[in-house]
Amino acid sequence: MKTRLGVNIDHVATLRNARGEGHPDIAKAANEVIKNGADLITIHVREDQRHIKKSDAIFLKKKIKKPINLEMAPTIEMLNFALKLKPKYVCIVPEKRKEITTEGGLNLNQRNLKKIINKLKSKGIEVSLFINPKTNDVKRSFNLGSNAIEIHTGSFASAFKNRNKNKIKTEFDKIKNCQVACNKTTMKFNVGHGLTYESATYLKKLNNINEFNIGHFIVGESLFVGFSKVVKKFKRILKN
Numbered sequence: 001m002k003t004r005l006g007v008n009i010d011h012v013a014t015l016r017n018a019r020g021e022g023h024p025d026i027a028k029a030a031n032e033v034i035k036n037g038a039d040l041i042t043i044h045v046r047e048d049q050r051h052i053k054k055s056d057a058i059f060l061k062k063k064i065k066k067p068i069n070l071e072m073a074p075t076i077e078m079l080n081f082a083l084k085l086k087p088k089y090v091c092i093v094p095e096k097r098k099e100i101t102t103e104g105g106l107n108l109n110q111r112n113l114k115k116i117i118n119k120l121k122s123k124g125i126e127v128s129l130f131i132n133p134k135t136n137d138v139k140r141s142f143n144l145g146s147n148a149i150e151i152h153t154g155s156f157a158s159a160f161k162n163r164n165k166n167k168i169k170t171e172f173d174k175i176k177n178c179q180v181a182c183n184k185t186t187m188k189f190n191v192g193h194g195l196t197y198e199s200a201t202y203l204k205k206l207n208n209i210n211e212f213n214i215g216h217f218i219v220g221e222s223l224f225v226g227f228s229k230v231v232k233k234f235k236r237i238l239k240n
């Protein structure tokens with residue numbers, strides 16, 4: 001199975017918004033990462049639209065040839081927006097207004113989750129749930145009718161930043177167990193959050209990961225060497 005790379009370009013918009021004008025252009029960034037091998041473009045339209053805005057998502061859909069993976073909170077407002085945008089993929093993520101980034105996986109007890117998943121699927125949108133690396137959450141995602149799961153790799157990635165070998169192994173094993181549980185279902189297995197060259201290389205020891213979604217590191221590293229080098233390097237890492 002070919003492992004796909006989703007590039008999250010939210011932080012190109014963060015930089016653009018710092019000046020409130022149009023530069024750097026997000027469609028130019030999306031097309032640049034696509035030219036260098038990105039398989040899809042991931043964007044998180046937050047409730048406060050602090051980086052990618054709804055208008056950006058509509059603009060991007062017209063300007064790029066690869067699919068959009070829309071990350072969104074499970075709210076009726078975002079559901080209506082997704083039904084209007086009609087991206088190929090939606091990843092449902094938790095959202096707290098004051099958080100700097102998505103701090104953990106979804107709480108699967110939320111009442112309207114199943115309704116939102118069904119509605120998106122009825123319009124031909126493939127749905128993924130962003131969950132913590134817990135096998136029980138994998139099973140519950142399947143029971144909720146999700147087409148895929150994305151494992152929140154934040155703790156695994158932090159263990160690399162802290163050079164904590166034991167923690168790396170413990171967190172890796174959790175993700176591995178989730179993949180085993182996922183393989184017993186029809187769901188696709190995706191990963192994302194906080195990944196770097198080093199942590200993605202380690203995670204690639206797990207065969208048959210469907211998709212990696214990587215954002216902050218790609219945008220940050222590209223300031224030094226450009227999107228072309230960074231995206232190509234990740235593509236080499238993910239190559240089977």
Ligand code: PXP
Pocket residue numbers: 008010044071091093101102130150191192193194195213214215216217
């Ligand atoms: N996947 C999901 C579901 C996310 O919410 C995020 C962060 O927005 C990412 C992947 C990318 O994380 P990072 O920017 O840390 O690479």
